[in-house]
Structures are given as structure tokens and as C-alpha cells.
Amino acid sequence: MSEIGFNRLRLNIDDTIVACATPPGRGAISIVRLSGPRAIEIAERVFRGRKRVGEFKSHTAHLGCIFDGELRFERVLLLLFRAPNSYTGEDIVEFHLHGGRVAIDWLIEILVKNGARPAEPGEFTFRALVNGKMDLIQAESIEEIISAQSRTALLSSVSRLEGRLSEWARRLKERLWDIYTRLEASINFPEDEIEFDISAVYEELSKVREELETICANYDRNRFVFEGAEIVIAGPKNAGKSSLFNAIVGENRAIVSDIPGTTRDIVEAHFELDNIPVVLYDTAGLGKPSDKLDSEGQKRAYEKLSSAHLILFVVDGSVKVQKIEFKFPAKTVLVVNKIDLGVAKENEKLFAEYRTIKTSALLGTGIDELLLFIRNYLAANHCEPPLIGTARQRETIRHLKNNIERAMGYLETQAELSAEELKSAIENLSELLGENLTPDLLESIFSRFCIGK
Incomplete structure (x- = not known):
């Protein structure tokens, strides 16, 4: 059993989960989503079409009926997304049915009776994160897109989902890692006369600091885009x-x-x-x-x-x-x-x-x-959509900027302390990307998600 936990609950990611992926209430179409290792098996128990669900190719749609035992319940369109090419990285089956609370609840009840578990808020995106389909920044952007109050906020959030902030963070991490390793080598092997130009490194770190200050300032100026x-x-x-x-x-x-x-x-x-x-x-x-x-x-x-x-x-x-x-x-x-x-x-x-x-x-x-x-x-008082979009990202960037400033201050006279600050800066970038997940961090992000996403 694979169990990953944080403050709100412990999630068994070996379960197959189910939830409605569309807003509750009346509508032309509602979507019920099933994800996990038994998704195809459970779908086969309740869906009857021209073929068995297990014979369907990935990313195909099929018309059929849902049965509760021998009682024909509803005519639906079934969509199959096979692992790993799905939102969660697992097998996903989606049932597109007529909208309405009774029909949705009944279908979810049928799927639970056949082995699924009701999903927790944000659990589909959580599984996508755990299975490497997205990083933490992209996971956050999903909730941002859903909550966007304007087109500008939406476009900003979409840019993070597409990896704009993640790519920037990875490139900066590589730059800082290169400086850190060269600085460490100059400290540990002074007799080898390793080339390390302090003034050039100071100038490079100064540019990084200015970049971080601009990112924070743009976010602060543009908070009203989101709020x-x-x-x-x-x-x-x-x-x-x-x-x-x-x-x-x-x-x-x-x-x-x-x-x-x-x-x-x-x-x-x-x-x-x-x-x-x-x-x-x-x-x-x-x-x-x-x-x-x-x-x-x-x-x-x-x-x-x-x-x-x-x-x-x-x-x-x-x-x-x-x-x-x-x-x-x-x-x-x-x-x-x-x-x-x-x-x-x-x-x-x-x-x-x-x-x-x-x-x-x-x-x-x-x-x-x-x-x-x-x-x-x-x-x-508004500039281009800011690179960052959440208070967590803003706070992490602030810590990162402080690391860079201290690394610059220690660089010439206390190289060991400068190296430690650079190491902390790299760790902050890892936290920004979600490479070091903690229970509190997971709780702060996924507690804001809705069920079905």
C-alpha cells in the first residue's frame, strides 16, 4: 500500500478514486472521473457497449449504458485515457452523462459499490504531482485558473501551467549550482589554484538579486490582477x-x-x-x-x-x-x-x-x-502579467533574494558562509518547484482545491 500523508489526511494512492469533475447542479452534461489502477476494471463492471472497456484504445470515446446490477441506469459517453498519458499519470475513465444531481450521485454510488473510493479535494492533481505529470508550481496554477477573476489573471496562470515560472526556476538553479560548486572547489582545494573570479561572481549575483527584486515588485504591483x-x-x-x-x-x-x-x-x-x-x-x-x-x-x-x-x-x-x-x-x-x-x-x-x-x-x-x-x-499601476502568482511563491522568492544578498556580503571575506547561503538559495528553488515536499506545504496548497480536480 502506497500512502502519502499531510495534515488534512493520509491518501492511499493505490486506491482508485472517483468524483464529479463538473460543477454540481443542473446542466446539459456532467462528467464523472475515475482514476487509479482499477479504473478500467471498475468501468467494465458497470458499462456495457459494443466492446469491453479493456479493449478500447487510449484517448477514444464510446457510447454505451451504465448498469446498476441488472438495472439499466443511464446512457453515457465513456472516454478512456490510459496510463501514463493521462492527467494523473494513471488510467482514467470519464463518464459524460446528462447533468443533474440525482444522476451524478447515483453513478458515483454505483462506482463506489464496485470498488472506487470518493476522491478528496485536489486528489486528482495531487496524483499528477506525485506521478511526475507536473511540478508544484503547475499544480498551484490549476487552482489559480479555476479561481481566476479576470482574463489577465487567467493568462498569467496559464503561463505557469505551461511551465514559464518552472523553466525560469530551473535555469536559475543551474546558474547558482555552477557558482556554488566553483566556490566550494576554491575553498576545499586552494592549492590547485582553481580559477574563481570573485568580482565576476559578485556581478552575476547582483544581476540575480535585481531580477528577484523585479519579480517581487511586479507581483506586489499586480496583486489586484488576482484579488x-x-x-x-x-x-x-x-x-x-x-x-x-x-x-x-x-x-x-x-x-x-x-x-x-x-x-x-x-x-x-x-x-x-x-x-x-x-x-x-x-x-x-x-x-x-x-x-x-x-x-x-x-x-x-x-x-x-x-x-x-x-x-x-x-x-x-x-x-x-x-x-x-x-x-x-x-x-x-x-x-x-x-x-x-x-x-x-x-x-x-x-x-x-x-x-x-x-x-x-x-x-x-x-x-x-x-x-x-x-x-x-x-x-x-499594472505591468505585464507577473511571473509569480501566489503568496507562497512570493515568500519563497523573498527568502531566495535574502540568500543572494547574504552570499554577496560574505563572498570576499567569509567564503564558507557565502557557500552556505548559495546552498540555501538552491534549496529554496527546489521548494518552489516542489522537489522537497513537506506535509505543511501540501496542506497549504491542496486544501484550497475543489473535489474533482
């Missing part, structure tokens, strides 16, 4: 924030009223701008709290402002504004709303101090200009 750009609407009460929120979203999501302080809790909407996912938040009006509920609403508003990628600070331009009681961070634009009522002359000088867009949420005036500003702002 959504958080845009927060804030400002004093009765400035028309909720009306602006509805005008941007294009529907009445927030309650609009002439009564100050109508919005108490945060309202949010999700949409895309130029393939970038956006989460727009409407928050409680800022100012002197009228009651405990209002105080809590403002507290939540300030918390949301701290994490925002962009702040739309809204004021009513039609009434005199004495001063703006808000410290504008660089990520803020002043939205002067209600211009359909006119703009008080006393405000012009005050508003000129800020980056300003004038709108009438009621009439829709200035909304296109505001959306254009948001598009340009996100584009200016």
Missing part, C-alpha cells in the same frame, strides 16, 4: 456617494436618500475594467457620528480605506466646503459631485489643490471621465 482592485468611495455624509456608486455600477445596488447617513454598512459590487477585476465599495459617511451604529460604520469605512488601491473621495460641490477633514494619500482622487446644482464659487480655490473630477451622479455627467481615470490609474 481584484479595491476602489473605495468615501466622503462626508449626503455627498451623493451611494448615487455615484450606483452610477458607476450601472444599477441600483446602494440605497439612495436625502437623509444624511443612510449608508451604515459597506456595500460592494464586482465588475471588470479592461480585463482587471474591480471591487467597488460604498462606505458610511464620515464626520461626527450620530449614534453607535454610525460610529461602527465609520470605523469600518476607515479600515477599508487603509487597504484600498484607489480612493474616490466624494464631496457635494453645490454647498460651501470649509475644509476637507481628510489626509489625502497619493491613491486618492477628489470627486466633486452634484454639479447639476452648480458649484459654489468658494469651493473652486479649495478644489484646485487636489486631483479633481466633477460629476453629477444623478444625471450621469462626468461618469465616463471618472471611469477613464480609473482605467488609466489601474493601467499605470
Whole structure:
């Protein structure tokens, strides 16, 4: 029995597993996937077609019926993928049947009765990893693709599935291994006068460090590609924030009223701008709290402002504004709303101090200009899809960069310590690729997967 375990459970990879590979619920077609050493045997017990399943060639489709004992259950299309040329590296049988919860559950019950085991979340991809069909970066990218919130995030994840990050990591590992072995040789065999140009090595490591810094910076700048750009609407009460929120979203999501302080809790909407996912938040009006509920609403508003990628600070331009009681961070634009009522002359000088867009949420005036500003702002803070795509990868790269910096610092005066840091850097690259799997690492990744993938 081959058993591989991590915190969540221990997985017997000699079992044949089964799960629905498509979302639950009604649909034209659902797919039930069977993978493992007994997949063909179990399929033969329940499927009747023109031939036995064992006689089918790999990567072929066959029409037939599923039987529960002698009861004919469903007409299905069976697809066979023989090991090792399958997703998991094992024999895989897929049953394509009419969508619907009853049919799916019944088929899985039949397959379990005949020797299969219900799969755990992510177990198909876990087997692909164990069987060498993909590395850990590619396994992570599967979940990223499923969870992608935009086309940009999807393309970035697909590039990792196709090996872009893995190839980069392997090439860097080879470069560092070459430096490490030459450094070790110069330390252990000084009498042989092995050629080791410290200045050239320092320069090469400096280039590696710069490359790692760029990778981390691009990920940090592009996190909203994966998580959504958080845009927060804030400002004093009765400035028309909720009306602006509805005008941007294009529907009445927030309650609009002439009564100050109508919005108490945060309202949010999700949409895309130029393939970038956006989460727009409407928050409680800022100012002197009228009651405990209002105080809590403002507290939540300030918390949301701290994490925002962009702040739309809204004021009513039609009434005199004495001063703006808000410290504008660089990520803020002043939205002067209600211009359909006119703009008080006393405000012009005050508003000129800020980056300003004038709108009438009621009439829709200035909304296109505001959306254009948001598009340009996100584009200016966005570069090409980042090489890395998860917090784990970012943290590993950070450790790697620290190794390189310490190796550079020790290189000239403490060569042994420099060699140790290079060795640690190589080990970090192995961890990035999943060459050194640990229970905690497996748990952190596969706990996020859905059943059937």
C-alpha cells in the first residue's frame, strides 16, 4: 500500500478514486472521473457497449449504458485515457452523462459499490504531482485558473501551467549550482589554484538579486490582477456617494436618500475594467457620528480605506466646503459631485489643490471621465502579467533574494558562509518547484482545491 500523508489526511494512492469533475447542479452534461489502477476494471463492471472497456484504445470515446446490477441506469459517453498519458499519470475513465444531481450521485454510488473510493479535494492533481505529470508550481496554477477573476489573471496562470515560472526556476538553479560548486572547489582545494573570479561572481549575483527584486515588485504591483482592485468611495455624509456608486455600477445596488447617513454598512459590487477585476465599495459617511451604529460604520469605512488601491473621495460641490477633514494619500482622487446644482464659487480655490473630477451622479455627467481615470490609474499601476502568482511563491522568492544578498556580503571575506547561503538559495528553488515536499506545504496548497480536480 502506497500512502502519502499531510495534515488534512493520509491518501492511499493505490486506491482508485472517483468524483464529479463538473460543477454540481443542473446542466446539459456532467462528467464523472475515475482514476487509479482499477479504473478500467471498475468501468467494465458497470458499462456495457459494443466492446469491453479493456479493449478500447487510449484517448477514444464510446457510447454505451451504465448498469446498476441488472438495472439499466443511464446512457453515457465513456472516454478512456490510459496510463501514463493521462492527467494523473494513471488510467482514467470519464463518464459524460446528462447533468443533474440525482444522476451524478447515483453513478458515483454505483462506482463506489464496485470498488472506487470518493476522491478528496485536489486528489486528482495531487496524483499528477506525485506521478511526475507536473511540478508544484503547475499544480498551484490549476487552482489559480479555476479561481481566476479576470482574463489577465487567467493568462498569467496559464503561463505557469505551461511551465514559464518552472523553466525560469530551473535555469536559475543551474546558474547558482555552477557558482556554488566553483566556490566550494576554491575553498576545499586552494592549492590547485582553481580559477574563481570573485568580482565576476559578485556581478552575476547582483544581476540575480535585481531580477528577484523585479519579480517581487511586479507581483506586489499586480496583486489586484488576482484579488481584484479595491476602489473605495468615501466622503462626508449626503455627498451623493451611494448615487455615484450606483452610477458607476450601472444599477441600483446602494440605497439612495436625502437623509444624511443612510449608508451604515459597506456595500460592494464586482465588475471588470479592461480585463482587471474591480471591487467597488460604498462606505458610511464620515464626520461626527450620530449614534453607535454610525460610529461602527465609520470605523469600518476607515479600515477599508487603509487597504484600498484607489480612493474616490466624494464631496457635494453645490454647498460651501470649509475644509476637507481628510489626509489625502497619493491613491486618492477628489470627486466633486452634484454639479447639476452648480458649484459654489468658494469651493473652486479649495478644489484646485487636489486631483479633481466633477460629476453629477444623478444625471450621469462626468461618469465616463471618472471611469477613464480609473482605467488609466489601474493601467499605470499594472505591468505585464507577473511571473509569480501566489503568496507562497512570493515568500519563497523573498527568502531566495535574502540568500543572494547574504552570499554577496560574505563572498570576499567569509567564503564558507557565502557557500552556505548559495546552498540555501538552491534549496529554496527546489521548494518552489516542489522537489522537497513537506506535509505543511501540501496542506497549504491542496486544501484550497475543489473535489474533482
